[in-house]
Amino acid sequence: MIALLNCKDATTKVDDPYKQTFDFIDSDNDGYIGREEMIAFFQTLGGDDAEEAVEKMFDEYDLDKDGKLNLEEYRLSQDALIGSPVGGNIKSEGYEGFSEKLNRNIFDDSSTCDGQ
Numbered sequence: 001m002i003a004l005l006n007c008k009d010a011t012t013k014v015d016d017p018y019k020q021t022f023d024f025i026d027s028d029n030d031g032y033i034g035r036e037e038m039i040a041f042f043q044t045l046g047g048d049d050a051e052e053a054v055e056k057m058f059d060e061y062d063l064d065k066d067g068k069l070n071l072e073e074y075r076l077s078q079d080a081l082i083g084s085p086v087g088g089n090i091k092s093e094g095y096e097g098f099s100e101k102l103n104r105n106i107f108d109d110s111s112t113c114d115g116q
Helices: 002-008 017-025 035-044 050-061 071-081 093-106
Strands: none
Touching (some): 035 050, 050 071
8 A cells, every 4th residue: 555655646755654644635635634535545445334434433533523634634533543652542443443454455565556
């Protein structure tokens, strides 16, 4: 999946994988991830329960309740997935189960831009 992320902007250096993934998901480039963008991203990765997982994610991590995630809110959600002391642990089993699959796909660098 890192290779797929690199396909969107091959000039981006991977110093900050959170920012790179955030920018990839932010398809309209407005600096926020909306629910529909996140659902589309999850579905791209094969998420059958994407809508439910996104609702749980936004319920917990959309801290200012504006209906979208800024980069810091997104970082908190991802920190929680790996059990970081900053983010704590996700309480939502639906999101947690899906996010494990998501992380496996994101960090599987065996994919390429042309699908080989």
